Amino acid sequence: MDLILPDFGLLVWTGIVFCLLFFLLVKFAWKPILSAVNTREQKIAEALDLAEKTKAEMQALKAENDQILKAARAERDQILKEAKEAANSMVEEAKGKAKDEAAKLVEAARHNINSEKAAAMAELKNHIASLSLEIAEKVVRQELSADEKQKALASQLAGEIKMN
Amino acid sequence: MQQAGKFSSLLQILFLAMSFLVYQPLANASKEEAFNVGEMIMHHIKDAHEWHVAGEGKESISLYLPVILHDNGFKCFSSKHFYHGKESQVPSSDSTAYHYLEGVGPAKGYALYHEKIYKLDQIGTANGQPVYNLKFHGEHPHNAMPTDLSITKNVASLIFGSLLILIIMLSVARFYKRNGAVAPKGLAKFFEPIIVMVRDDIAKANIDQHKYHKYVPYLLTIFFFIWINNMLGLIPILPGGANLTGNITITLFLAVCTLLVTVLSGNKNYWGHIFWMPGIPVPMKIFMIPIELIGILTKPFALMIRLFANITAGHIIVLALISIIFINKNIAWAGLSVPMALFISVLEILVAFLQGFLFAMLSALFIGAAVEEAHH
């Protein structure tokens, strides 16, 4: 039975020793230990924070670089495109000009040909007319024996020339 | 844990060696007297005025502890005057007799019966010397008891354990003072994770985020007090072996400490839940008041009983298993009892830690409930 009955003397000693232990530990052990542990944890947390921040900064820097690179690339592309366009337009323009020139030349040639042809025709007509006159003269001189016959022939010949 | 296990097996060997030293004469003597297991175990788990090492009776090797009595002023003398005093007996109602130790020298006039000190009544004189007697009423002496403030085995163990904790923790604190807040080494490396565990897993996990700081020193103190003293109790020889944390007085004191801390830090919300439980009808509110009031006491009461019974049971089991050898009076039984006792001892190392952890954890839980803010 006295196994489960508290003992007064032991209770008194426990009170004294435990309270003394508690105050000594609080003052000389728990306070320095806990503050040291807290300080270290804070330090570690700060270091981790710093690392995180640095990482973020690096990321931002990298992003910025990427941005710049991207812009540069875009600019280059733009310039290239413009150059190509300019070249194309130049070629087109040259082509057009050449075509126009050619057309003009062809037109001039045709015009020349036509005018030459007309001139040639006129000359040919004149020539034929003079030839015809010569022929007619010869025929007339030969067949001037009979007036009627001569007259009929002359008119017939003239008709035949007109038909041509 | 493995190291602890090795340590324990070393302890176990020591323990066995010691138990042979202690019980061998007893085993021989038991030819006349039957070996009483219950009495032996009770003797070992109860408090005493000597710290027994080896041997039996007057030939035993013991550390005799000072007896301090308050009986019309303080009296202080060695318990040797009881253990080496006069062995007296009083016939009991059945055929056996009550044996008690009558003090001599400075202890004259007092008697030690079942480790309790009684004041003897003078019944006459013989040869000019006073003759004393212890009067029994039923199984218990009827005599007056002086206030016993002796340094008993448990008090000595308590002081030793407390000094040990103090030395350990002061040297851990000195490490931080010398080296600043750096990664711990040596003793600090071993104890820091445990301290952090108490702070984070016990205090922070159960008490409000902004209030737990205040209770960490208390929780640390009870945790290490219980753990270190439990471990000391597992050591079978002199600096340990006392059933300190398995003593109801110690556990009562610790439970009362937790009760006081809980009640004194209880806020409006806590008392509101006790005297006017919100969210239930009024007749139920009235009905709940006594239940809640009893609840305040039953929680630390359970703490007290849990620690007491766990540690006492551990001691009883180890002693009982070792006793198998002496009950059967054959050394061959050691083949059964020693491995079993070893197993239980290793288990007790776990229990030693677990009970300290649980006591602190449940204390933190109660404190946490007392300081919790309303959140409805």
Added chain:
Amino acid sequence: MTGMFGSIAAIGAGLAVLGAGLGIGRIGGSAVEGIARNPEAAGKIQTAMIIAAALIEGVALFGVVVGLLGAKA
């Protein structure tokens, strides 16, 4: 008479241990199941398990203490 009380106390202690064993067994089983289902919560489950086991064990120890009382009375 005292001997008989001792035997009855021993039976009582045995019954208390039986009940506590069943209770703690259930807690342990459920905790292991819970940890297997959700291994991340192992720490929290363990803490809750230890507290619940301690509460049951406390009740069983009341039985043991009463048994001790009976044995000594």
